[in-house]
Every structure is written in structure tokens, then in C-alpha cells.
Amino acid sequence: MASTQCLVVLFLITFTSTAFSRSILETSPKTHHSFTFNPISIRRKIPNDCDNWYCDSWRLSVETDNARSWTQIPARCLDFVEEYATCHHYSSDLEVVAKNALEFAKEVNVSIHGKDAWVFDIDETLLSNVGYFQFYGFGHVDVAALFSEWVDLAVDPALSASLVLYKELQKMGFKLILLTGRNESLRNATKKNLFEAGYSNWERLIMRRPPDMNKTVTEFKSEKRRELIYHGFTLHGNCGDQWSDLRGFAVATRSFKLPNPMYYIPL
Amino acid sequence: MASTQCLVVLFLITFTSTAFSRSILETSPKTHHSFTFNPISIRRKIPNDCDNWYCDSWRLSVETDNARSWTQIPARCLDFVEEYATCHHYSSDLEVVAKNALEFAKEVNVSIHGKDAWVFDIDETLLSNVGYFQFYGFGHVDVAALFSEWVDLAVDPALSASLVLYKELQKMGFKLILLTGRNESLRNATKKNLFEAGYSNWERLIMRRPPDMNKTVTEFKSEKRRELIYHGFTLHGNCGDQWSDLRGFAVATRSFKLPNPMYYIPL
Numbered sequence: 232m233a234s235t236q237c238l239v240v241l242f243l244i245t246f247t248s249t250a251f252s253r254s255i256l257e258t259s260p261k262t263h264h265s266f267t268f269n270p271i272s273i274r275r276k277i278p279n280d281c282d283n284w285y286c287d288s289w290r291l292s293v294e295t296d297n298a299r300s301w302t303q304i305p306a307r308c309l310d311f312v313e314e315y316a317t318c319h320h321y322s323s324d325l326e327v328v329a330k331n332a333l334e335f336a337k338e339v340n341v342s343i344h345g346k347d348a349w350v351f352d353i354d355e356t357l358l359s360n361v362g363y364f365q366f367y368g369f370g371h372v373d374v375a376a377l378f379s380e381w382v383d384l385a386v387d388p389a390l391s392a393s394l395v396l397y398k399e400l401q402k403m404g405f406k407l408i409l410l411t412g413r414n415e416s417l418r419n420a421t422k423k424n425l426f427e428a429g430y431s432n433w434e435r436l437i438m439r440r441p442p443d444m445n446k447t448v449t450e451f452k453s454e455k456r457r458e459l460i461y462h463g464f465t466l467h468g469n470c471g472d473q474w475s476d477l478r479g480f481a482v483a484t485r486s487f488k489l490p491n492p493m494y495y496i497p498l
Numbered sequence: 499m500a501s502t503q504c505l506v507v508l509f510l511i512t513f514t515s516t517a518f519s520r521s522i523l524e525t526s527p528k529t530h531h532s533f534t535f536n537p538i539s540i541r542r543k544i545p546n547d548c549d550n551w552y553c554d555s556w557r558l559s560v561e562t563d564n565a566r567s568w569t570q571i572p573a574r575c576l577d578f579v580e581e582y583a584t585c586h587h588y589s590s591d592l593e594v595v596a597k598n599a600l601e602f603a604k605e606v607n608v609s610i611h612g613k614d615a616w617v618f619d620i621d622e623t624l625l626s627n628v629g630y631f632q633f634y635g636f637g638h639v640d641v642a643a644l645f646s647e648w649v650d651l652a653v654d655p656a657l658s659a660s661l662v663l664y665k666e667l668q669k670m671g672f673k674l675i676l677l678t679g680r681n682e683s684l685r686n687a688t689k690k691n692l693f694e695a696g697y698s699n700w701e702r703l704i705m706r707r708p709p710d711m712n713k714t715v716t717e718f719k720s721e722k723r724r725e726l727i728y729h730g731f732t733l734h735g736n737c738g739d740q741w742s743d744l745r746g747f748a749v750a751t752r753s754f755k756l757p758n759p760m761y762y763i764p765l
Contacts, residue, residue: 284586288594294562295755297598319551327555331564488562 286311290492296474301495304370312492313369316361322392324490329392332468332487333399339467341404348434348464349400350456350483352471353411353421355491357397358387358428364493375494382417385424393470393489394429406434406464410455410476412448412496415440435459449498453479474498553578557759563741568762571637579759580636583628589659591757596659599735599754600666606734608671615701615731616667617723617750619738620678620688622758624664625654625695631760642761649684652691660737660756661696673701673731677722677743679715679763682707702726716765720746741765 286308292298304312315321341347351357363381401407413421415438422436443451452475456466460481469476469483472491475498477483553575559565571579582588608614618624630648668674680688682705689703710718719742723733727748736743736750739758742765744750 284590285594287587288590291558291561291591291757292594292598294558297595297754299598299602299752320554323551323555324558327552327559328564331559331566335566485566487564490558 282307283311290315290490293492293495294488294490298495300497304492306370308492309368309370313365316369316493317365321361321490322390325390325392328470328487328489329396332396332470332485335485336400336403336405336468339403339405343404345404345406346463346465347405348408348459348466349405350408350410350459350466350469350471351393351397352473352476353409353413353425354387355390355472355493356470356476356489357389357393357409357430358424359390360387361493362386362388369493379414379417382413382424383420385420385427387424387428389428389430390489396470397430400468401432405467407432408459408464408466409433409436410452411436411438412451413438447498448473448475448496449479452476453481456481456483549574550578557582557757560759560762561755561757565762567764571759573637575759576635576637580632583636583760584632588628588757589657592657592659595737595754595756596663599663599737599752602752603667603670603672603735606670606672610671612671612673613730613732614671615673615675615726615733617675617677617726617733617736617738618660618664619740619743620676620680620692621654622657622739622760623737623743623756624656624660624676624697625691626657627654628760629653629655636760646681646684649680649691650687652687652694654691654695656695656697657756663737664697667735668699672734674699675726675731675733676700676703677719678703678705679718680705714765715740715742715763716746719743720748723748723750 286305289298289305289308290312293301336349339347354360360378360381363378367377397407409425411421418436418438421438425431425433425436437455439451446454456469457480459466466481466483468485468487470487470489471477472489473496474488475496477486477488478498553572556565556572556575557579560568603616606614621627627645627648630645634644664674676692678688685703685705688705692698692700692703704722706718713721723736724747726733733748733750735752735754737754737756738744739756740763741755742763744753744755745765
């Protein structure tokens with residue numbers, strides 16, 4: 232489903248990524264080893280129909296959690312995933328998730344007590360790191376090592392469908408809880424990025440602290456959700472791009488799985 | 499992703515459906531009212547790009563259960579779903595699910611005690627009813643009313659990826675449990691159809707009996723899984739096209755969601 236629009240977006244992202252690379256080099260000189268090659272340039276090829284069918288089916292297996300515990304995008308699907316994430320397909324999928332969530336939210340009788348809550352993950356749920364993956368190359372295995380430095384730049388744009396949903400839920404009286412696997416040390420950068428992307432007035436921003444470091448994401452997030460329930464919140468909805476955001480205990484009435492074929496965080 | 503192959507498949511299915519319609523008319527004269535119009539013919543149109551993006555995203559929302567409790571295929575997606583189900587897209591998705599399941603199965607240490615089990619739903623998991631939907635028109639709301647009569651014909655083909663998986667699991671020593679929402683009254687037709695489609699030597703074929711009629715699918719299937727566990731089986735895998743096949747209690751170690759954008763069975 233490539234189009235001229237996609238090529239324009241790819242060009243813009245490549246251009247933007249070059250700017251980001253300068254920022255990273257300026258702020259984090261120790262990361263320069265990652266810039267010795269561009270993994271994207273050595274992978275470019277014309278995908279064939281067979282790859283496209285397989286990759287689309289692989290993507291579905293990721294989103295339904297049939298694939299479970301995958302560690303890398305299959306080599307033949309790197310171009311597919313890049314096109315998915317940088318063109319209309321990803322945003323179209325996100326729009327339908329937001330629509331599903333909003334339809335459910337409208338069924339909730341939000342009380343005046345201010346305890347009706349909705350939980351959001353941050354990365355690939357409220358903010359998009361596509362620029363980061365575009366720069367390092369989708370599927371580049373060492374990419375996670377530099378993620379904290381990227382987050383510190385606070386340059387992620389909002390996922391527009393999520394921003395619209397966020398504001399709608401707020402208008403409806405839901406308390407918005409941001410529950411992220413990002414470390415507490417990234418709180419200032421995270422707040423700055425969220426504000427600049429258009430998010431504000433959340434009820435709580437819950438991040439990983441030292442005692443949480445050895446917990447799985449599912450354990451950490453389940454415990455935090457249980458604490459919220461203990462403090463009187465009713466968790467109506469939960470939006471996350473990873474199954475580990477949504478499973479475990481103290482789950483919300485409805486969980487909404489946002490698409491993410493770029494990386495997998497173990498349960 | 500339409501192609502000449504798709505048109506050939508559509509032609510073949512239309513031809514086959516005409517033959518099926520004769521069979522239905524011959525065996526069930528009371529159903530003739532359903533043949534007074536052909537819902538397919540009045541819906542044909544050339545889908546536009548916007549519809550295709552939306553419908554692909556709608557399909558993802560179904561497969562991740564974000565859509566939950568949907569009752570009808572959106573009108574603009576009827577052609578999309580028909581093309582999905584009758585061309586390569588559906589079979590490609592099914593192949594990847596079977597691959598995921600087999601990869602997991604290979605990690606299981608199957609014991610000699612004959613209690614390592616794998617659960618399969620039947621409709622849209624082992625057998626395909628696409629011919630039925632092709633005949634009545636995808637999304638035709640009254641379609642469920644005639645389903646028992648269709649099942650009685652015992653003409654469903656196997657979903658090939660599932661048949662390969664079924665036989666592989668059997669070779670590996672798993673006991674195969676067929677757990678279906680079909681009524682007990684359809685046992686003979688179901689067995690005949692399964693045999694003719696290539697399935698054999700299952701451990702149990704569990705169907706709905708009168709005491710199960712008022713239960714939800716999730717309740718019925720969870721109770722039956724619990725009984726299997728009580729009888730000493732370890733449920734390693736569970737394959738089903740509906741979330742109601744996979745959720746509830748006494749769930750298998752791994753659940754595999756097969757695609758089905760044709761219909762939804764409530765939890």
C-alpha cells in the first residue's frame with residue numbers, strides 16, 4: 232500500500248532523523264559507536280508479494296499475542312514494518328482502537344466522585360518513538376541500549392488518535408493515570424515531552440522506581456493497578472501497545488491493545 | 499490485494515454455492531424464503547482505498563478483541579471480508595498461527611502417560627464454513643438461523659494449516675480434544691464431516707448438551723476444560739477463532755487465536 236505520501240513521510244523522517252542524530256551526538260558522545268553504519272541502507276530491497284503476505288500475517292500474530300516472546304522483526308519484514316509504521320496503515324489502526332475505546336467509554340456512567348479512571352501506557356501508546364526506530368533502523372538489535380538517551384531528548388510526537396482520545400476522556404470526567412515502564416530518573420524529560428506533545432492534567436504519572444527493577448512489566452503494572460484500586464479508583468479502561476501492559480491481575484474492565492510490530496516487551 | 503487467482507476462487511465458490519443451494523432446498527424446503535434475494539448482488543461495488551484502510555484496521559480490532567461484541571461486519575467492509583476469506587490473506591494468516599502453535603508444541607516435553615492434551619474448536623478452527631457465508635452473503639444478518647442445516651450437510655473443507663498442525667501434534671503424542679459449541683444433535687454430521695475432511699483419532703469430541711444451552715460459550719468451554727484437567731489432562735495448547743474459545747478459567751498454557759472477521763460469538 233505504498234504511495235507518494237509514504238515516500239514523502241519517509242523523506243521527512245529521514246531528514247528529521249539526521250537532525251536527531253546530531254542532537255544525540257551532541258548530548259551523548261559515548262553513543263557514537265552506533266553511528267558507524269546505517270543498517271537501513273544495507274537492507275533496502277523491493278519486497279515481493281510473498282514477503283508482504285507473510286509479514287502481514289506475522290504482524291497479526293504479534294498483535295494477537297500468538298507470536299509471544301518474539302525478539303526480532305523477521306529480516307524479510309523489516310521494510311514492511313518500516314512502511315507500516317511510517318505510512319497510513321499504523322495511524323489507521325490507531326484510529327480504530329481509539330474509536331473502540333471511546334465507544335466503550337461512552338457506556339460508562341462517570342460519577343461525580345472523581346474515581347473513574349483510565350490507564351494509559353506511554354511509549355507507542357501516547358507518544359511515538361517511530362523517529363528513533365527510523366534512525367537506528369527498524370529491528371536493529373542494539374537499539375534498546377540507547378533508548379534512555381532518546382527519551383531524554385523529549386522529542387517524541389503524540390500519536391494523534393491517542394491524543395484525541397485522551398482529551399475526550401478527560402472531558403467526560405475520567406481521571407487519567409499514566410503507567411509506564413520508564414525509569415523514575417526520566418520523569419522530567421517524560422513530563423516535558425508529554426506537555427510539548429499536548430498532554431496535560433493527568434491524575435498520576437507512575438514510573439519504575441528501584442524496588443520495581445527486578446519485576447516483570449506485568450508484575451509491576453498489575454501491582455500499581457491494584458494500588459490504584461485500593462485507593463478507590465475504578466479502572467474502566469486500559470490502553471497499551473504491549474500485552475504486558477494489559478494482562479496480570481487488577482485488570483481494567485476493558486483493555487485496548489494498540490498495535491506495535493516494532494518491538495516486544497516480555498510478559 | 500485482489501488477483502486473478504482470487505477471481506477464480508470466487509467463481510469456484512459461487513459455482514459450488516449454487517450446488518449447495520440445491521442441496522439445502524432439497525433437504526430443507528422450509529428454508530426457501532431465504533432464497534428470494536441474493537444479498538451479494540445488491541452490495542457489489544468497487545471498494546476505495548479509504549474503505550480498504552478502514553476495513554483492515556477494523557479486522558485488526560476484531561482479532562485483538564478491541565471491537566468486542568460486534569454484531570455485524572460494517573457495510574463498507576463486506577467486500578473486504580469476502581476477499582479476505584476467499585483469497586490468500588486468510589490462509590496466510592492461518593499458516594502463521596499454525597506455525598506459532600507448532601513452535602510452542604515443540605517446547606513441550608510430551609510424557610508417555612497420554613495426558614498431554616491440545617484443545618481445538620471446530621468451526622473456523624478445524625473446518626471452514628466460508629462456503630456457507632459465500633452462499634448467503636457475508637454479513638447477512640439472518641444467516642445463523644440456517645447454520646444447523648448447513649452443518650447437517652457435512653460438506654465443510656478442512657482449514658489446511660489446521661489439518662497439518664492437527665496431524666503434527668498427533669505424531670508428537672498430544673491427545674487432541676475437540677470442544678465445540680455445536681449441539682449434541684449434530685454429532686453424527688460433525689463426525690462425518692471431520693472424517694471426510696481428514697481429521698481422525700481425536701481423544702474426545704465434546705459438544706453442547708441440553709444442560710449447557712443457557713451457558714455462555716466461555717462458561718461452557720471453561721467448565722469442560724476444568725473437567726478435562728480434573729481427569730488428569732494437562733492442557734498445553736488451545737486453538738480457537740473466537741475469544742470465547744480461549745478465555746474464562748482453566749485456560750491452556752498457551753492460547754492461539756485464529757482469525758475470523760466473518761462473525762463474532764459473545765463471550
